[in-house]
Amino acid sequence: MSVTAPSPPWRPLSFSALAEWPVVDPTPAFLAFARSAPALVKPDAAPAAAPLRPAAEAALRAPAKDGAEARRFFERFFRPWRREGAASGFLTGYYEPELPASRTRSAAFSAPLYRAPADLLRLAPDAPLPEGLEEAQGFARVDADTGRLSPYPDRAAIEAGFLEGRGLELVFLTDPVEAFFVHVQGSARLRLPDGETMRVGYAAKNGHRFTAIGRILVNEGELPLEGADMAGIRRWLAAHPERAAGLMQRNRSFIFFREIEGAEAEAGPIGAQGVALTPLASLAVDAALTPYGTPILVDAPTLRVEGAPFHRLVVAQDTGSAITGPERGDLFTGSGEAAGALAGTIRHPARWTVLCPAGEEAGR
16 A cells, blocks of 8 residues: 555545545544644655645645535545455554653652663664564664664563663653553653643654563453453453563563653644644554555444444554554544543454545646
8 A cells, every 4th residue: 555546456436436435524634634734745754745745735725624625625635545355454542641650750650661772773774684683673772882783672671670770761650550551552641740741752662573462361361352452451460460560571562752842732642753643533554554644534333433333534643563554553542541441442343445645636
């Protein structure tokens, strides 16, 4: 799949052929696309985003005032493409936790989130990998004296003290389980003791592959498949405190964070595209296959959101290490407890209809 016309088995359709299109409210997706637009028109924007530039310029020049204008915008600048055959996509959800935190360690706040360390190197995407780094997932450890690369220590080693004494602690949470789920979500809105709100977001990772601990619990007979949502996993961890740390460490991936300053108080966290996410309209995708800014109509009829089957237009604006493949997405559900409850239940088959640019003539 690409932002330009995809290759088979993707085939073009008309909007009139999409049964779900008349009932979709495109307004949230237009807001999300408009947030992507400044990144799409920058001189240093990724080449893959170039076909989206006419639509982005139009969104900045004349924002849609209502749903009817938003619908005309997408129909003017895009054409739908859909994979032939049965629906083969899969949708999950994520959110921005809201948690108490402190900038200083104490008995009440003892679980750190870390800044990226100086010996963590982001690998060039196309660079050949040295032996032993085939699974490095874009990051490795670099020896300051020799320049030699090696795999970065995993979650267990870091939690055993590998980073101690470096002053890398960004902020402290109340509980290691909460810190673990902030790693899974990739961002958080934190309430500090003085009433200040602090936003943290993804900065880097240690390069180890993400492992879903819910899948481990299912495979080992600890939880039934239908009970392995976020709430079920949390209940298991609370019921087995002596085994919780060991289970979480089986996810060897470890996330490093940065403080997000100057973010709009009411906006969502900053996604991988560098723009604020929009609840129920921003999608994390495999960015190697789907350029940021791409609108996607997601049809997941077995998922009910706000009392109705999920048929929504969303925009690719984020990514995640567990999101791989052309029809795999993670829906941003918002911030706080209610958004987390919804995100934790989303594990649904879905059909992807990708909106690809209609061509330069559409921008005239």
